[in-house]
Amino acid sequence: MKKLKQASYLAAAILFSLSACEKSESVAVKEEKLPKTKPGNNNQVLWTDFMNDGFDTGWTQDVENGGSWWLQTSTGINWAIVHNTTPNVKGRAEVSRRLTYYTGVDKTVIVKGKFKLETTADGFTNTGGWILQTMAWSFTAPSGKKEYKPLVVARMLPNALEYLVYDYVWDAGGNPVVKSGFPIVRTVSAANMLGQTVELALTIKFSNTSTGSVRANLNGTNVTAANYDGITYPTIFPTANQQIQWKGGNYPSYPGTAHSKIGVFYLYTDQAQ
Numbered sequence: 001m002k003k004l005k006q007a008s009y010l011a012a013a014i015l016f017s018l019s020a021c022e023k024s025e026s027v028a029v030k031e032e033k034l035p036k037t038k039p040g041n042n043n044q045v046l047w048t049d050f051m052n053d054g055f056d057t058g059w060t061q062d063v064e065n066g067g068s069w070w071l072q073t074s075t076g077i078n079w080a081i082v083h084n085t086t087p088n089v090k091g092r093a094e095v096s097r098r099l100t101y102y103t104g105v106d107k108t109v110i111v112k113g114k115f116k117l118e119t120t121a122d123g124f125t126n127t128g129g130w131i132l133q134t135m136a137w138s139f140t141a142p143s144g145k146k147e148y149k150p151l152v153v154a155r156m157l158p159n160a161l162e163y164l165v166y167d168y169v170w171d172a173g174g175n176p177v178v179k180s181g182f183p184i185v186r187t188v189s190a191a192n193m194l195g196q197t198v199e200l201a202l203t204i205k206f207s208n209t210s211t212g213s214v215r216a217n218l219n220g221t222n223v224t225a226a227n228y229d230g231i232t233y234p235t236i237f238p239t240a241n242q243q244i245q246w247k248g249g250n251y252p253s254y255p256g257t258a259h260s261k262i263g264v265f266y267l268y269t270d271q272a273q
Contacts, residue, residue, distance in 0.1 A: 046268070046270055047268065047269050047270075047271065047272065047273040048266055048267070048268045049266060049267050049268075050076065050265070050266045051071075051076065051077070051078045051264055051265060051266050051267070052071075052073070052076030054071060054078075055078075055095055058097050058273065059095040059096070059097055060095065060096050060097060061094070061095050062092055062093075062094045062095070062096060062247070062249075063092070063093050063094075064089075064090070064091060064092050065082075065084045065086055065089045065090060065091040065092070066082050066083040066084035066085065066086075066091040066258075067080070067081065067082045067084075067091050067092045067093035067094075067250070068081050068082075068093055069081070069093055069249075072263075076265060077116065077263040077264065077265055078263070078264045078265075079118070079261060079262070079263050079264075080093040080094065080249040080250030080260075080261070080262045080263070080264055081093055081121070081122070081250070081260070081261050082121075082129065082250055082251075082252055082258055082259065082260040082261075083121070083122070083124070083259050084252070084256075084257060084258045084259075085257055086256075086257075087255070087256050087257070088255050088256075089255055090251070090252065090253065090254065090255050091252060091258055091260075092129075092249070092250065092251040092252070093249050093250045093251075094133075094247045094248065094249035094250065094251055095247065095248055095249055095267075096133075096245050096246065096247040096248075097245070097246065097273065098137075098243055098244075098245060098246075098273075099111070099134060099244045099245055099246040099269060099271055100206075100244050100271050101241045101242060101243055101244065102136075102206055102233055102237075102239060102241075102242045102244055103239060103240070103241055103242075104208070104239035104240075106205055106206065106207045106209075106211055106212070107205070107206045107207075108203065108204065108205045108206075109134075109203075109204055109206070109244075109269065109270065109271055110201060110202070110203050110204075110268075110269060110270040110271075111132055111134065111201070111202050111204070111246055111267075111268070111269050112132075112199070112200065112201035112202070112217075112267070112268040112269070113131065113132055113199070113200060113248050113264060113265070113266060113267045113268060114197065114198070114199045114200075114264075114265035114266050115131045115156055115197070115198055115200065115262055115263060115264055115265070116195075116196065116197040116198075116262065116263035116265070117156045117157075117158070117193045117194055117195070117196060117261075117262055117263075118194075118195070118261040118262070118263065119194050119195040120261070121259035121260050121261040122259070122261060124259035125158075125259060126158060126194060126259065126260055126261055127157075127158070127252055127258050127259060127260050128155065128156050128157040128158055128193065128252070128260055128262065129155060129156070129250045129251050129252040129253060129258075129260045129262060130153050130154065130155045130247075130250070130251040130252075130253050131154055131155060131156050131200070131248065131249070131250070131262060131264075132153065132154040132163075132200065132202065132246070132247070132248055133150055133152075133153040133154075133245075133246060133247040133248075133251070134150070134151045134152045134153065134204060134206075134244055134245070134246050135148055135149060135150050135151060135244065135245045135246070135247065136148070136149050136151055136233070136234070136237050136238075136242060136243075136244060137242075137243045137244060137245035138243065139237065139238045139242060141170070141174055141175055141176055142170060142174030142175075143173050143174035143175045144174075145175065147175075147176055148245075149166065149168060149176055149234075149237075150164075150166050151165075151166055151204075151206070151232060151233060151234075151244065152164070152165050152166070152202065152204050152214055152232060153166075153253075154188075154200055154202060155253070156193055156198070156262060157193060158192070158193055158194050159190070159192060159193065160187055160189065160190050160191075160193065161187075161188045161189040161191075161193060161198060161200065161218070162185055162186060162187050162188060163185075163186050163188065163202060163214060163216060163226070163228075164183035164184065164185050164186075165182065165183055165184045165186075165214060165228055165230070165231075165232060166178060166179075166182055166183045166234075167179040167182045167183075167231055167234050168182075168234045168236060168237070169236065170236060176234075176236070176237075179234075184228065184230075186214070186216070186226040186227075186228050187225075187226060188200065188216045188218050188223050188226045189218060189223075197263075197265075198218060198219060199218070199219050199220070200216065200217070200218055201216070201217040201268075202214060202215070202216055202217075203215040203217070204232060205232065206232050206233045206244065207231065207232055207233055208231060208233045208234065208235045208237075208239065209231065210229070210230055210231065212229070212230055212231050212232035212233065213227070213228060213229045213230075213232070214227070214228040214232065215227060246269065248264055248267040249262070249264060250262040
C-alpha cells in the first residue's frame with residue numbers, strides 16, 4: 001500500500017510538471033506576439049527638414065549679394081545659388097535657426113545634411129562654399145557691438161569636403177578676431193566634389209576646454225582620420241545660456257566675385273526644434 005501511494009504521488013508530480021510546462025510555453029507564445037520595442041518617455045527628439053516642400057516654419061532665410069534659392073520639385077532639391085560680382089562683399093543663400101544653448105557645460109550635438117555640388121554654377125566655375133555652420137549668435141563684445149561668429153563649419157569645395165574649427169581673441173578695440181593658428185581644417189574627403197552628392201554628419205561636443213571634439217561621418221562611414229579634439233567654443237565668449245545657431249545652404253565665405261551652386265536635400269539635427 002505504501003508503494004502504491006508513492007507511485008500515485010510520483011504520477012501526480014509528473015502531471016503537474018507537464019501542465020506547468022504547457023502553461024509556460026503558452027505564455028511564451030503570447031509574449032512573442034507583443035511588440036519587441038515600446039516607445040519610452042526618454043526617446044531622443046530627432047528633427048529633419050526634407051526641403052522638398054520649401055522650408056519648415058522657423059527657418060530664417062539669409063539671401064544676399066547674388067544669393068537665391070530655387071526649389072527643383074521633381075528631385076526635391078533646394079538649390080542654393082550665389083552669383084556675387086561685388087568685390088568687397090560676401091554672397092550667400094542660407095537658412096538658419098536656433099540649434100542649442102551653451103552654458104559652460106560640455107554640450108554634444110549632431111548636425112547633418114545631404115548636399116550636391118553642381119558641376120557648374122549655371123555656366124560659371126563652381127567655387128563651392130560652406131554647407132553647414134554652427135555659430136555663436138548675437139552676443140555683445142567688449143566693444144559694444146553685436147557679434148555673430150562661426151564655431152564649427154563644413155564646406156564643399158570643387159576638390160575637397162572639409163570642416164573648420166574656429167577660436168577667437170579680443171583685439172585692441174574689444175572685437176573678436178580669429179586666433180592665431182585657427183581655423184583648424186580637417187579634410188573629410190579629398191576627392192573631386194563637382195557633380196557629387198554627399199551626406200555629411202558632424203557630431204560636435206561644444207566645450208571651452210580641451211574636452212571638446214568634432215567627429216565626421218560621410219555617407220554613413222565614420223572618418224576617423226578627420227577627428228578633432230580640443231576647444232570648440234572660445235573661452236572669451238559668453239557662457240550664460242549663449243545661443244548657438246545653425247545654418248545650411250551656400251556661403252562662399254570670402255568677399256569678391258564668386259559663383260556657387262549647391263543643392264540641399266535635407267537638414268537634420270538631434271536637438272529638439
